[in-house]
Amino acid sequence: MLRSxxxxxxxxxxxxxxxxxxxxxxxxxxxAGFATVDARTRTATxxxxxxxxxxxxxxxxxxxxxxxxxxxTISADTAVQxxxxxxxxxxxxxxxxxxxxxxxxxxxxxxxxxxxxxxxGIGAPELGLYRSLExxxxxxxxxxxxxxQRVAVASAAFQEAQLEAVVDTLTLANSTRQAWIEAVxxxxxxxxxxxxxxxxxxxxxxAARLGETGSLNKAGQAREQAFTAELAGQLAxxxxxxxxxxxxxxxxxxxxxxxxxxxxxxxxxxxxxxxxVPQSVERAALANRVxxxxxxxxxxATARAFGLTDATxxxxxxxxxxxxxxxxxxxxxxxxxxxxxxxxxxxAIPIYDSGRARLRRAELAYLQAANVLAERAVNVRSEARAAxxxxxxxxxxxxxxxxxxxxxxxxxxxxALLSYSGMITNTFELLIDTREKLASELEAAExxxxxxxxxxxxxxxxxxxxxxxxxxxVDIELAGGGEAEE
Numbered sequence: 001m002l003r004s005x006x007x008x009x010x011x012x013x014x015x016x017x018x019x020x021x022x023x024x025x026x027x028x029x030x031x032a033g034f035a036t037v038d039a040r041t042r043t044a045t046x047x048x049x050x051x052x053x054x055x056x057x058x059x060x061x062x063x064x065x066x067x068x069x070x071x072x073t074i075s076a077d078t079a080v081q082x083x084x085x086x087x088x089x090x091x092x093x094x095x096x097x098x099x100x101x102x103x104x105x106x107x108x109x110x111x112x113x114x115x116x117x118x119x120x121g122i123g124a125p126e127l128g129l130y131r132s133l134e135x136x137x138x139x140x141x142x143x144x145x146x147x148x149q150r151v152a153v154a155s156a157a158f159q160e161a162q163l164e165a166v167v168d169t170l171t172l173a174n175s176t177r178q179a180w181i182e183a184v185x186x187x188x189x190x191x192x193x194x195x196x197x198x199x200x201x202x203x204x205x206x207a208a209r210l211g212e213t214g215s216l217n218k219a220g221q222a223r224e225q226a227f228t229a230e231l232a233g234q235l236a237x238x239x240x241x242x243x244x245x246x247x248x249x250x251x252x253x254x255x256x257x258x259x260x261x262x263x264x265x266x267x268x269x270x271x272x273x274x275x276x277v278p279q280s281v282e283r284a285a286l287a288n289r290v291x292x293x294x295x296x297x298x299x300x301a302t303a304r305a306f307g308l309t310d311a312t313x314x315x316x317x318x319x320x321x322x323x324x325x326x327x328x329x330x331x332x333x334x335x336x337x338x339x340x341x342x343x344x345x346x347x348a349i350p351i352y353d354s355g356r357a358r359l360r361r362a363e364l365a366y367l368q369a370a371n372v373l374a375e376r377a378v379n380v381r382s383e384a385r386a387a388x389x390x391x392x393x394x395x396x397x398x399x400x401x402x403x404x405x406x407x408x409x410x411x412x413x414x415x416a417l418l419s420y421s422g423m424i425t426n427t428f429e430l431l432i433d434t435r436e437k438l439a440s441e442l443e444a445a446e447x448x449x450x451x452x453x454x455x456x457x458x459x460x461x462x463x464x465x466x467x468x469x470x471x472x473x474v475d476i477e478l479a480g481g482g483e484a485e486e
Contacts, residue, residue: 033159
């Protein structure tokens with residue numbers, strides 16, 4: 001049996017290196033951290049986020065998506081839900097949560113001890129099989145000492161990864177809602193231009209007949225025909241824009257094959273009677289913006305990393321090596337084995353690198369993170385104010401077209417029709433009034449679309465996920481945010 005001193009020498013590194021560090025709850029779960037994403041997504045958009053990891057889950061998602069879109073007219077909420085279920089780029093973003101959780105798990109796991117065995121004097125006949133046998137076990141004491149700090153840094157990164165996934169989700173939701181608005185608005189424009197095309201065709205046909213009777217010169221005939229031709233080109237372009245806008249929506253929803261045979265409405269919803277805006281949009285944004293929380297966590301993680309750097313500034317590696325050496329001694333024909341415990345302590349001497357450079361870099365990283373957070377807070381306030389101004393102003397402009405401009409054009413058209421019936425107004429004046437009314441209706445439709453875009457932007461300004469969430473436009477197929485409740 002080994003003597004107690006020898007046992008202690010062997011097992012001391014194991015005991016010191018295996019100091020346990022508690023894992024955050026659920027960190028080893030395959031869905032670690034996703035509950036946060038789903039909860040924050042439901043709060044901001046009212047829709048469900050889904051993590052797909054198995055074939056069975058993927059099949060269930062496919063069936064649900066098929067039921068939502070196949071040959072159906074979909075609403076904005078349906079489009080957002082399909083995108084959150086089916087967008088593969090979003091699923092790739094969710095994988096980063098699991099990668100971050102695995103990093104926490106790894107940092108909390110003690111390092112494996114290093115075992116080394118050495119044999120001297122192999123094959124010496126007068127001494128038996130060997131002269132001496134050395135067995136050592138080594139562990140990094142500094143790693144065990146700083147494990148708690150490293151787990152704290154990794155845990156902060158894990159929380160940050162969850163919130164970054166929430167930002168990606170809200171960004172996708174907001175982009176999808178806006179794409180739905182653009183698509184429906186484009187089809188509404190097609191409807192108005194088709195009506196204008198009918199009036200233009202009637203005008204052109206009448207001009208041709210009057211030209212045959214000599215009542216209209218060639219310039220007048222050409223003017224009407226040119227208008228009809230130009231309107232036909234505008235209608236063709238509007239149909240192309242509508243098809244492309246629908247394709248943008250299809251791409252965000254991740255649809256292909258027969259699933260693209262869905263429909264969108266031909267007109268956007270009517271304007272709400274009153275606006276529903278938080279009493280203080282700035283305060284609501286500061287309380288709910290996920291990207292602001294990401295910046296706050298980044299500052300906290302940098303602070304923890306600074307503490308870790310400070311703890312390892314002088315000694316970056318401190319290893320304890322312990323073991324035994326068994327040596328055979330031969331005296332007067334007798335062989336005796338002597339076992340000697342060994343303990344070694346290895347560390348780097350900080351002659352050249354005192355760690356000041358690393359500490360300075362950590363200090364500047366913390367200062368950088370603090371300024372990023374401060375800038376983010378200023379930008380969030382500004383984005384909230386701008387979104388509220390756009391929302392209220394767009395509503396007033398759209399109501400002006402709906403309640404003032406279009407009714408005036410309708411009155412002009414009705415009076416012109418009465419004058420035409422009384423032989424007071426000629427045919428071309430009546431057609432001109434009709435075309436001007438349709439032009440006003442197109443402007444009213446555009447103003448209504450701008451309002452619904454502003455509505456989506458307001459929600460993104462409060463919860464996050466807008467194009468300016470990271471200070472630049474989003475250049476991946478992701479988006480977020482929901483429409484403001486009316």
